[in-house]
Amino acid sequence: MPAYKSIVILTGAGISAESGVDTFRDKDGIWSRVDYRDVATPEGFIRDAARVHEFYNQRRRGMATVNPNAAHAALARLEREFSGSVLLVTQNIDDLHERAGSTNLIHMHGELGKALCQACEQRSAWSKDMSALSQCPACGAVGYLRPDVVWFGEMPYQMERIYAALAGCDLFLSIGTSGNVYPAAGFVEEARLHGAHTVELNLEPSDGHSSFNEAVLGKATEIVPAFVDGMLSAR
Numbered sequence: 739m740p741a742y743k744s745i746v747i748l749t750g751a752g753i754s755a756e757s758g759v760d761t762f763r764d765k766d767g768i769w770s771r772v773d774y775r776d777v778a779t780p781e782g783f784i785r786d787a788a789r790v791h792e793f794y795n796q797r798r799r800g801m802a803t804v805n806p807n808a809a810h811a812a813l814a815r816l817e818r819e820f821s822g823s824v825l826l827v828t829q830n831i832d833d834l835h836e837r838a839g840s841t842n843l844i845h846m847h848g849e850l851g852k853a854l855c856q857a858c859e860q861r862s863a864w865s866k867d868m869s870a871l872s873q874c875p876a877c878g879a880v881g882y883l884r885p886d887v888v889w890f891g892e893m894p895y896q897m898e899r900i901y902a903a904l905a906g907c908d909l910f911l912s913i914g915t916s917g918n919v920y921p922a923a924g925f926v927e928e929a930r931l932h933g934a935h936t937v938e939l940n941l942e943p944s945d946g947h948s949s950f951n952e953a954v955l956g957k958a959t960e961i962v963p964a965f966v967d968g969m970l971s972a973r
């Protein structure tokens with residue numbers, strides 16, 4: 739394996755699937771039960787905030803019963819032991835990467851464990867249920883909180899930092915994402931444009947599979963630890 743210096747890793751719902759967190763577009767995924775326009779758009783929230791709060795309350799409660807798996811742990815180990823830089827960009831709003839020990843981490847679609855106040859624009863840690871009567875811990879306003887997640891039509895977080903990292907990386911890994919949602923689905927092209935080697939690790943080829951130099955297919959808990967072992971033993 740060549741001596742890489744800078745790795746950017748994109749993860750999606752597939753890395754948390756074996757922890758018991760639902761994916762979106764698999765056969766029994768979240769979007770097979772719920773219309774994304776109702777729960778993952780600003781318009782849906784304006785139409786029926788209670789429904790959106792309940793959707794995220796259920797998922798937040800579900801976090802108490804799940805744990806990081808071997809794939810999350812392997813990426814945390816890679817960050818600890820790799821001699822170069824590792825930036826982990828996750829589309830997931832769960833906290834399994836940080837619970838596994840990853841620290842150089844961007845939640846580009848937000849975090850289930852945070853509230854965003856539409857009155858003062860502050861973000862606050864949030865672990866309980868949220869409703870239209872919830873009070874902002876930062877400014878005290880009532881009725882302005884929403885889950886701190888990025889819905890369709892909204893700008894994902896820290897895009898400048900992500901694009902700078904993609905322009906400077908020599909290895910790009912995409913793990914457990916279907917490649918349906920932009921801008922994340924375009925990261926592989928961006929990394930390739932700047933000369934990075936690109937690898938997809940997924941259960942099945944994603945929508946953008948032909949953009950990758952290499953594919954490793956299988957369950958995240960098997961292929962990610964094996965890939966990380968290979969990288970760290972090749973030093």
Ligand code: BJW
Nearest residue numbers: 750751752761762763829890891914915916919920941958
């Ligand atoms: C396993 C496995 C195992 C299973 N092991 N693998 C037309 C063209 C282009 C773009 C657009 C367009 N029309 C609209 C847009 C923009 C839109 C978009 O992309 N729409 C598409 C549907 C077409 N995007 C946006 O609106 C974004 N904002 C934006 O574009 O701003 C403007 C901008 C422009 C330029 C630069 C920058 C910005 C915002 C997108 C927000 C997405 N939000 C959601 C919900 C909120 C969070 C939440 O509730 O959790 O985020 S949608 C949902 O999809 C969630 C996910 O993060 C995201 C991605 O899903 P993911 O992770 O890929 O999951 P799945 O289920 O799709 O795939 C799982 C994969 O795992 C599968 O491949 C399985 O095989 C695999 N797997 N088990 C390994 N054990």
